[in-house]
Amino acid sequence: MIEIKNLTCNYGNNIVFNGINLSIKKGSLAGIVGPSGSGKTTLIKAILGVVRPIAGEVYVNGKIIKNNPPPDIGYIPQLETIEWNFPVTVEQVVMMGRYNKMGRLPWAGKEDRKKVQEALDRLGILEYTNHHINTLSGGEQQRVFLARALVSEPELLILDEPTSSVDLKTQHDILHFLLTLNKKGITIILITHDLNAVAAHLPWIICFNRGIIAEGMPEDVFNPEILKKTYNADVAVIRKGHLILMANATPFND
Amino acid sequence: MEFLITPLKYEFVVNGMIVAMMIGILCGIIGIYVVLRGMSYIGHGLSHAAFGGAVIGYIFSINLYIAAGVWGLLSAFLINLIVREKKIKADAAIGIVTTASFALGIALISRIRRFTKNLEAILFGNILGVTTEDIIIIGIVTLLVIIIIFFLYKQLLFVTFDPESANVYGTRASLIDAIFSFILAASIIVSLQVIGVTLIAAAIIIPASTARLLTNNFNKMFFLSIAIGAITSVAGIYASFYLNAASGATIVLLGALIFSIVLIYNYIHRKIMLHEHAHSHLHGAIPHHHTHLDDAEHSHEHKEKV
Incomplete structure (x- = not known):
């Protein structure tokens, strides 16, 4: 590869x-x-x-x-590089992973929204869909970026x-989740x-x-x-x- | 109603109103990215740099928009050259080049002593003195910016939030940055004669900053910033008509007033939240006592057993 x-x-x-x-x-x-x-x-x-x-x-x-x-390709940067006060919700961040698969219009289609909801659900953060990213714990923030990578359907x-x-515990959960993906x-x-x-x-x-x-x-x-x-x-x-x-x-x- | 209709009997007020609304929308849009990228000093610097070009254009009878635009590009090129030296950071390079350009404009004006109304408008703005040509040019730029932002909305959001990942996920951050710099420069140059070199940075920053205080959602911030920009511009024209004050300054002051009100509201709201949560309370069956300093702290987990 x-x-x-x-x-x-x-x-x-x-x-x-x-x-x-x-x-x-x-x-x-x-x-x-x-x-x-x-x-x-x-x-x-x-x-x-x-x-x-x-x-x-x-x-x-x-x-x-x-x-x-x-x-x-899916990429998860170091969380320290993220501007956590930026005005974006969990859903908006995860949707970024779909941008290159979306059309030219600024809004997301039904399929894209479904993929995002599925990824959030899979990572156990569906209830935070409309929350600001700064209101989550470190582990939840890491899952948001994992979800963003997943919706891009990476190889x-x-x-x-x-x-x-x-x-x-979160470290263990993240590594186990990566094993499942692998x-x-x-x-x-x-x-x-x-x-x-x-x-x-x-x-x-x-x-x-x-x-x-x-x-x-x-x-x-x-x-x-x-x-x-x-x-x-x-x-x-x-x-x-x-x-x-x-x-x-x-x-x-x- | 008479209060609203009276100013509209004058053609120059109607023209001013149309232009102010377009500039309000333009600054509202551009301001979002300027504020979120922490580029406020660039709006300030670009307008000052363009002033030098405008004066040179005036002396040599070159179209103001062309002269200011070319001079702005030259300044950007010079800033890049200085930054490449590595020892000087971008903010210092912008400070040197743009202020020197502004000083050149002032020096030329004092030397030739032909300080006309035109150049005074560039310094302090003259919304009520706009010509049909100005309305057309500002209209074209506003429309162009709206179209570009519509089609690059997603990419601009991604690049503003997380430029490195944007690149990895297929959005070319350098291209998006270049397009944004172009529409920022175009917006500043067409706004120069209306708002003025000295006020334009505030006109760009205030609506977006006010919108930022009101929401944590980018989409909502986007529309709020445009609405605040447009409403304060139109309301500012009415205020300047009745108060007989300079229109550009009135618009900026009105924007600053709304910003202050929102800031105070947020402060009081936070104090109330802090007071409400400073008492003993239950999370499920777990008794708990502490203070929350901001909304972010409401996400904590309470897993300890009683």
């Missing part, structure tokens, strides 16, 4: 990463983990076609991505830190900082720090050596049956 060949991206005068090669198969559910500033977001923005690489190519479904984003879903600023054939890539949550839920992990450090199943890549290379810090890994738990193991010195 996604082929990345010798990809090099910059931010101003700095090279973020150089000559990356990565292949993500159709139907994958992959989590990208790595420290802040490691280039994770730049990588997904290159896949989305909103960051122009200085070298290399990104192919989605065999088509090269240049300036235009790939079709049939590929990309999420930038969907589990940040939500509680453990089982229905949607390819999913997400960026996250929650190592324990992705270890418990995701089948494929990409450890990233200005390049791909390792990729594989959680039990293969979540070990102290790879995590040290990824985070430049000591990370303790505790295994108990299928459970993998990770914690910062760098000693604290005054």
Whole structure:
């Protein structure tokens, strides 16, 4: 589904990463983990076609991505980038995901309204249809953007830190919902900082720090050596049956 | 009724009324995006930049709209050049270029000492002095803006709210931005002679800001802003007729008055809500006591068991 060949991206005068090669198969559910500033977001923005690489190519479904984003894609940005006081209701935000399927007229058709209602219902936020987005909790806000992605009927879903600023239960619910979507054939890539949550839920992990450090199943890549290379810090890994738990193991010195 | 009919006996008042209503609608529409994008300073800057062009146009007998338009484009180009240097941010670049352009206009006027009514109108507005040509030009621009906004309503909303996602979902944010900049510049230039350089920013911002205070729904805000813009413009003409005050200033003052009333209403309403919710109350079977600072806090969950 996604082929990345010798990809090099910059931010101003700095090279973020150089000559990356990565292949993500159709139907994958992959989590990208790595420290802040490691280039994770730049990588997904290159896949989305909103960051122009200085070298290399990104192919989605065999088509090269240049300036235009790939079709049939759903994207959930970091919630921190959203202007929550903007005057839009939950329904209006979700409807945005249908815009490219709607006609030229400014109003939504019956089919579009139905799709939006179904997505809101599926995510358990139907009762907030006409609520202002700022009146929802963090978990509900995340669901609004998930619903927006779903109504676009994506083949590929990309999420930038969907589990940040939500509680453990919501984190679990979101990851389970993504698993359900993945089982229905949607390819999913997400960026996250929650190592324990992705270890418990995701089948494929990409450890990233200005390049791909390792990729594989959680039990293969979540070990102290790879995590040290990824985070430049000591990370303790505790295994108990299928459970993998990770914690910062760098000693604290005054 | 006589109160409403008397001013309409004068042709210049009727013309002023038509133009004021069109400008009110135009500013009401444009203002929504200007306010929500946090671009209020651009309206202010563009009008000041265009003033320099208008004066040069006047000196060389070039059509005011063409001179102001070309000068506005040149200013935008210069601002872009400065911003590309990276050390200077956009707001500072706009401040430098547009104020320098305005100063150039003032300097030229003081040098040639032919400060006529025409240039005074550009500075302070002259709704009641509009010509048939002005009415036609403003009418065409208003119609054009309404048509563009009608067909780009969804895209403009998406790009204003979440430009990065808009791009991903197939809306070309840079193209929408370019179209919006074009209609913003066109609206400001045609409004210059009517509202005046010094008042135009307020005419754009006030209706949209008032509408924002009244609703959290974009569609409602859109129509409220247009209605407020049109109503304050027409009411402002009546007020200026009876008070014998400058029409542009009267319209802006009336808009500011309505904004203040809505602001005070919102403040009192919030205080009442706060008072009502500051008591012990029940959420289902759970006794609860706290204060709500704003409406957003009403969404919290109460899952703890008693």
